[in-house]
Amino acid sequence: MELFAVSNLPEVNEGDDLAALITEQVDLRSDDIICVASTIISKAEGRTANLDRFSPGPRARELTTALDSDIDPRFTQAVLEESVEVILESPFLLTETRFGHIGVNAGIDRSNVPDADLLLLPKSPTESAQRLHEGLPANRIIVTDTCGRPFRHGQRGVALGWAGLPPARDWRGETDRDGRELSATVENVVDELAAASNLLTGEGDDGTPVVVIRDFEWGDHGSSDAHFRDVDTDFVRQAVRGWSYA
Template sequence: MELFSVPDLPEVRPGDDIAALIAERVSLDPDDVVVIASTIISKAEGRQANLAEFPAGPRAREIAATLEAITGEEKDPRFAQAVLEESTDIVMDAPFLLTETRFGHVGVNAGIDRSNVPDAELLLLPKRPSESAERIHDKLGVPVVVTDTCGRPFRHGQRAVAIGWAGMPASRDWRGESDRDGRELGVTVQCVVDELAGAANLVSGEGDGGTPVTIVRDWEFGDHGGSENLYRSVETDFVRQALRGWSYERN
C-alpha cells in the first residue's frame, strides 16, 4: 500500500469544513482511507478551552496536590478539573491521571492537549469522534479513521491509535479461518483501524513538522468478517479491574 500526506492544509479554525479542505487538495480513489489527527477535528468543532473555564473543585485540588507532591512540579488544579469533566471514569489518579473519556477511550489526562493550540490553553478531544468521522465519510465517500497519540502499557513511547472511524469495520475477524498449517484460528481479531493509525503516523510525523491528514491507498480489508468493537468493556478488561484494587505508593 501507499501512504502520503495531504499537502498545504491551513491552520484549522472553528467551523472549518475538514472534508472540503481535503477534497480541495487531493483527488481520492474509491478505495482510499483518510486518516485524520483528532487535533484538527477538535479545532474545527470548537473544542479549544482555557483553564479559567474549569474552576477547580475539591477533588481536582486534591489530585493536583498529590501529583505535585509526587513529581515536585507545580500542578494547576484547573487542569485536573478539566480532565475530570472530560472523563466518565478515573482509572488511576497517581502517579498520573488515567481516565476513560465519554466515548470509551482510556488515556492520560483524557487526551487533553496543551500543544499546537494557538488560540487557547487547552484542546479537548472531539466529543464523539466516530460521529465526526461519519460526517466526513459522508462527504468524501471513503472510509475515515480519526486518531490520537497516546502511550501504551508495558512499552515506552507513544503511538497513534484510532479513537473514531466510519465507512469500515474497526477490526477484521480471522476466527474460523486457517493458518499456514491448516489449523483453525480461534482468537485472532486484527484491529485494523489502530494499525492504519500507526502507519499513518509514520507519515504525518510529530512536532512543528507534522501534517494532520494522511491518505492510505491500495490497502484492502479483504474477504473477512468485521467487528465494530474497539474498547473493552470493564467486565472483560482485567487490567482495569486489577487497577481498581491498586494504589500508588512512593518508594
C-alpha cells in the same frame, strides 16, 4: 498499499469544512482511507478551551495535591469533566473519556493550540468521522490520536473513531497453515492503519495532520465492531483500579 501526507493544509479554525479543505489539496480516489488527526477535528468543532473556564472543585484539588507536581488544579478539573472514570490517580491521571478511550489526562492536549490553553478531544470521534464521511462518501475515515501503551516505551497512533469500514478484521473460524482453526484472533485494523499514518503526521511541528492510505485491501475475512474493551472483560483495568502508587 501506499501512504502519503496531505501537504499545504491551512490552519484549521472552528466551523471549517474539513472535507472541502482536504479535497482542495489532494485528488482522492474511490476507497482511499483518510486518516485525520483528532487535533484538527477538535479545532473545527470548537473544542478549544482556556483554563479560566474551569473552576476546580474539591476532587480536582485533592487529585492535584496527590500528584505532587506543578499541575494547575484547573487543568485537573478539565480532565475530570472530560472523563467518566479516573482509573489511576498517581503518578499521573489515567482516565476513561466519555466515548470509551483510555488515556492520560483524558487526551487533553496543550500543544499546537495557538489561541487557547487546551485542546479537548472530540466529543464523539466516531460521529465526527461519520460527518466527514458524509462529505467524502467514497472514502473511509479514521480519526487518529497518539498515546502511550502499557509495557512499552513511546507513543504510537491509535484510532479514536472511524466511518465507512469496520474497526477490526475477524480471523476466527479461519485456519493457519497447519489447518488449525483460529479461535481468538481479531485484528484491530483501524489502530494498525492509525499507527502507520502517524509515521507521516509526526509529533511536532510537521503540520501534516491528514494522511491518505491508498490500495489497502481488506481481503476475504469477516469483520468485527469490537474496539474498546468492555469493563467486565478488561482485566488490566480491573487490576489497575486496585493499585496505588507509593
